[in-house]
Amino acid sequence: MMDAVPMTMGQTFATFEYQVSNALLRIDDTLPRLLVLPQGGTAAGTGLNAPPGFDGLFCATLAEATGLSFAPSPHKFEGMAAHDALVEVSGALNTIATSLLKIANDIRFLGSGPRCGLGELLVPDDGLTSSIMPGKRNPTIAEVLVQACFQVIGNHQTITLAGASGNFELNVAKPVLIYSLLQSLRVLADSARVFSRRLVCGIDVDRERLATNVDQALLAVTALNPILGYDRVAQITATALRDRVTPRAAAIALGILDGDEYDRLVDPAVLARGSASR
Structure with a gap:
């Protein structure tokens, strides 16, 4: 963390905003492939013993119940042997976790102090203090998000390996794949929501510190x-x-x-x- 040329705090947060905007687009990009379902493929994707039109009826019923545009997979062998769409979602979550990890750490460092750190940001008090050093505050909300991102990034490795374990027409690793993906979705959504509500919404800048830093x-x-x-x-x-x-x-x-x-x-x-x- 060495000195460089000046930039504005607005530019810093515009960078964060752009990362989050791209994160939303990445999730949206995965949805069309998530809505294609292999139901009706029965044995290995052959459709053996499935009633005629079952796949279409299943997707129509599910679409009516959820309001989402589910559609039958045109290649049910692929839908049963591989789960690339789920790996793709995890990849998007992995990228989002990488972005949020960078954002959370930047905010932690910019708010470090109050005397010996950067101290350019005033981070809201979360009501907690050190158990050893009276009055010492830690950026615990940012630290929660950081750890959630660690979990999602680790889960992506598990999901990748599980997705690659579809041997021939069957993937026996789907349970751990689904478990890890649902956990990633839950912890990333929950931690991002808490980070936004309890930290980001209350952030301010230390204008005096910024002015001194620019002058120096x-x-x-x-x-x-x-x-x-x-x-x-x-x-x-x-x-x-x-x-x-x-x-x-x-x-x-x-x-x-x-x-x-x-x-x-x-x-x-x-x-x-x-x-x-x-």
């Missing part, structure tokens, strides 16, 4: 590279780091820029917009 940001001077050249900008950075001053103060002390020039050339808001500002 060493690598904002990257904007000066096209003007001063890499080596002179590196001199400013090294001086600011050595003398424990801001890059602005270092540039002035070195006689490279005056304050007005620095403020005009190194505008954190413009830097955060990047190429979009050009």
Whole structure:
């Protein structure tokens, strides 16, 4: 976790929002294949002894009861020997868990502190404190989501192996596949809901801390590279780091820029917009 160029907290949360939006799309993308059912395949997919039209009647009855557009599988051998649609759902959940794990950890770190951490986010108090250190608060809600994501990612490995164990026209590993998939659905939905309600909805930013961090940001001077050249900008950075001053103060002390020039050339808001500002 090393210093880099400035960005806005809005950009951070827009990244999270985009990940979650894609997560919803990934789930939606799996639904058409989940609605294709092999019922009526009977023995190994042959349809032996099934009444004529049973598959269509079954799907129509189920569709009427659920409001979902179930349809008979056109290839019942595949539907019984393999469960690729279920593995696909687990793959989507695995990707979502990966995204949520990143989001939860980023929020944990951005809210760390209050004195020795990053402390840029103010995380809602969950009412719990350390059993050893009085008053110490931990990001327990985020930690719950992190552990749920671990479970889903681990379950995906089980589901993948179970899905690959459909030998010829029968998959005897379907019980563990279904158990793991249902568990993934439940723990991911429950933990995401709790994370949203008890943490995300109450998050705020520490504006004073953010302002201090922006003021002290060493690598904002990257904007000066096209003007001063890499080596002179590196001199400013090294001086600011050595003398424990801001890059602005270092540039002035070195006689490279005056304050007005620095403020005009190194505008954190413009830097955060990047190429979009050009």
